[in-house]
Amino acid sequence: xxxxxxxxxxxxxxxxxxxxxxxxxxxxxxxxxxxxxxxxxxxxxxxxxxxxxxxxxxxxxxxxxxxxxxxxxxxxxxxxxxxxxxxxxxxxxxxxxxxxxxxxxxxxxxxxxxxxxxxxxxxxxxxx
Amino acid sequence: xxxxxxxxxxxxxxxxxxxxxxxxxxxxxxxxxxxxxxxxxxxxxxxxxxxxxxxxxxxxxxxxxxxxxxxxxxxxxxxxxxxxxxxxxxxxxxxxxxxxxxxxxxxxxxxxxxxxxxxxxxxxxxxxxx
Numbered sequence: 001x002x003x004x005x006x007x008x009x010x011x012x013x014x015x016x017x018x019x020x021x022x023x024x025x026x027x028x029x030x031x032x033x034x035x036x037x038x039x040x041x042x043x044x045x046x047x048x049x050x051x052x053x054x055x056x057x058x059x060x061x062x063x064x065x066x067x068x069x070x071x072x073x074x075x076x077x078x079x080x081x082x083x084x085x086x087x088x089x090x091x092x093x094x095x096x097x098x099x100x101x102x103x104x105x106x107x108x109x110x111x112x113x114x115x116x117x118x119x120x121x122x123x124x125x126x127x128x
Numbered sequence: 129x130x131x132x133x134x135x136x137x138x139x140x141x142x143x144x145x146x147x148x149x150x151x152x153x154x155x156x157x158x159x160x161x162x163x164x165x166x167x168x169x170x171x172x173x174x175x176x177x178x179x180x181x182x183x184x185x186x187x188x189x190x191x192x193x194x195x196x197x198x199x200x201x202x203x204x205x206x207x208x209x210x211x212x213x214x215x216x217x218x219x220x221x222x223x224x225x226x227x228x229x230x231x232x233x234x235x236x237x238x239x240x241x242x243x244x245x246x247x248x249x250x251x252x253x254x255x256x257x258x
Contacts (some may be wrong), residue, residue, distance in 0.1 A: 027218060030211050045249045050258035052181045055174055079161040086154060089136055115168045118175035
């Protein structure tokens with residue numbers, strides 16, 4: 001048993017024992033994204049037109065709405081994990097790195113929330 | 129805490145196409161992250177109503193966006209192929225040099241073909257009724 005605090009470990013002196021979680025989540029989200037992303041693209045190909053009423057009718061189908069929400073949520077999480085590693089690898093100045101990580105995290109949460117809200121509004125709202 | 133050695137050391141490796149497949153996978157992932165913004169903009173425009181959607185559609189149908197969509201399709205297909213290759217690697221298979229070089233060619237050719245097919249399906253003139 002170590003008497004060192006977790007903070008002491010992460011301050012440049014070793015692992016915070018969080019890496020496996022990141023690794024596993026990146027893999028699990030990638031596995032989930034295989035059917036979700038292919039389904040999204042196939043669904044786009046199957047759309048006959050891109051006018052407002054066709055597209056709204058498409059989003060209002062329960063399968064589409066659920067697929068879009070899952071795709072966006074898992075995709076945003078996967079993207080957040082990936083962008084995080086890129087920032088950690090290439091941004092070396094500590095302050096800039098922290099700022100970039102925080103901005104990236106905020107942006108990904110905002111993107112996911114906006115998309116889910118938009119899909120739910122169309123899917124559950126009044127028919128136009 | 130300063131002056132610790134930090135990976136990755138991009139400059140110390142001899143360039144080989146297997147290295148390019150790895151860097152391209154990262155780049156493709158970043159391109160898709162930006163693509164997520166476009167998807168959300170499109171969904172938000174649908175939710176904002178018929179007039180807002182018409183405006184967004186005018187913007188998104190600009191010729192320059194065709195290039196963006198083609199790039200996104202290529203990034204999607206490549207990231208998918210390279211990601212599947214990584215998942216196979218995670219099982220401990222295909223890690224020998226010969227095997228990794230073979231799979232590099234497989235994902236390059238497969239994603240090129242799939243990108244062209246998707247561009248034909250989604251971006252050819254008249255792919256969607258007006």
